[in-house]
Amino acid sequence: MPEWLQGNEWAAWLGVALILGVVEAATVDFVFLMLAGGALAAGATALIGFGFGVQVIVGVIVSIGLLGVVRPIAKRHLSKSTDHPAIGTARYIGQVGRAVEPIGEQHGLLIIDGDTWTARIAPGDTPIPADAPGRITAVDGAVLVVTAASPVQDLPRRELEND
Template identity: 35%
Template sequence: MNDIDAWVWWLVAAAALGIPLVVTAMPEFGMFAVGAVAAAVASGLGADLVVQVLVFVVVSVALIAVVRPVAARHRAQQPQLASGVDALKGRQAVVTERVDGSGGRIKLAGEIWSARALDTGRSFEPGEEVDVVEIDGATAVIM
């Protein structure tokens, strides 16, 4: 065991920390792996074991303290530009065939869509402007 340099053990630790990173998709393991690589570099430069462990701890904690909040902010942000069916929610449409709780047709974004009324007791006549509340499959729900 003494035949192998400490920097090799740090690289083995980094690789071992990379395995749960891939399996669990927890980025913290990757940050610990980077800390182990930093400790391997410190070992390769001749630092003693105490300095190597301090480098590992400082780099790992710094990465967790800096990267995690940034990643959480990015994960919580909604996309700036809505696309697909999300872009159709809230838009106005024109009724082309009578729409009630059981169905009908509207013209939405230049295309004819099947539609149904959100309030099943309400009906909309051709020519009326309506608001799209949601898209359910290939059917627009209007009010």
């Protein structure tokens, strides 16, 4: 082993971990991040004073453990949070608002998230009286299509507190 490295193996492992971290930033697949975790564990082992063989064994074991346990959890969490969230007016579908005025097949107003929207019910649906909750089932241009909702079960707590 080179003379300058003796007693400073931890610095070499830290350098390896940093390089693996940079590669991870380019790939974003959590493989190199897990390997960097193994390198950091090996560096900690070196800092404690164990020999090079033990450092390598600890680094390999930690890397395999991270790849087998932590990486699948991280990948699942990341993919769950990026599953095409609804944007624009589509994000209102399924939410419950409060009728500002009666909502019928031709006209009505619904307030949701502090914004007042033009609303209507689907043809043949039951009209919604003023101050009653309405669940958004579709968006037709700038008009929300709503259906009657149960006041206690469907309204968010903030809507109930505002009444």
